[in-house]
Amino acid sequence: MEQPLESIIRRFADAVASPDPQASAERVMAEIVRDPAVVAAAARRSDCRELRDLVIHKDERLTVLAGAIPAGFSTSPHNHSLWSVVGVAAGREDNTFFERDEETGLRKVREVSVVAPGVLANTVDAIHAIANPLDEPLVAIHVYGGNLLEVDRSSWDPQTLEEIPFQWDRMTDG
Numbered sequence: 181m182e183q184p185l186e187s188i189i190r191r192f193a194d195a196v197a198s199p200d201p202q203a204s205a206e207r208v209m210a211e212i213v214r215d216p217a218v219v220a221a222a223a224r225r226s227d228c229r230e231l232r233d234l235v236i237h238k239d240e241r242l243t244v245l246a247g248a249i250p251a252g253f254s255t256s257p258h259n260h261s262l263w264s265v266v267g268v269a270a271g272r273e274d275n276t277f278f279e280r281d282e283e284t285g286l287r288k289v290r291e292v293s294v295v296a297p298g299v300l301a302n303t304v305d306a307i308h309a310i311a312n313p314l315d316e317p318l319v320a321i322h323v324y325g326g327n328l329l330e331v332d333r334s335s336w337d338p339q340t341l342e343e344i345p346f347q348w349d350r351m352t353d354g
């Protein structure tokens with residue numbers, strides 16, 4: 181029998197092969213964050229120390245992350261250069277969105293808390309930082325419309341807000 185995480189990879193692969201990949205991925209995500217078997221399987225991936233460890237699938241059209249993000253985790257501001265769909269299967273993911281600013285480098289524009297079972301679609305040019313503000317794991321499923329591990333992208337120094345080439349090793353402070 182197909183395992184829950186294998187099944188979500190197949191469903192997202194079908195979504196990105198459809199005429200409207202991101203909207204299709206969003207529809208799939210809305211279902212799977214409510215699927216107890218998927219939620220349990222993602223929650224069991226609890227030994228991830230960095231976001232990179234959450235990758236369960238990557239190819240040139242699709243990257244899928246699934247797993248538990250520990251309490252207190254947060255990232256620096258970063259972009260992806262790909263569309264994305266964030267799914268929260270348990271807990272809460274706080275997203276802070278930014279825009280480039282000529283004077284300061286970056287300015288905060290809005291905050292969105294995604295609470296389980298929740299979905300948030302982000303544009304190709306979105307710049308955000310994420311955090312798990314709760315005392316419990318955030319069980320997250322994220323999909324990206326390309327290979328997130330290969331794409332050229334940026335992060336911003338949290339103190340100086342200077343744009344720098346993205347490095348996975350600088351993503352975590354938790």
Ligand SMILES: [Fe+2]
Pocket residue numbers: 258259260308310
């Ligand atoms: Fe991100």
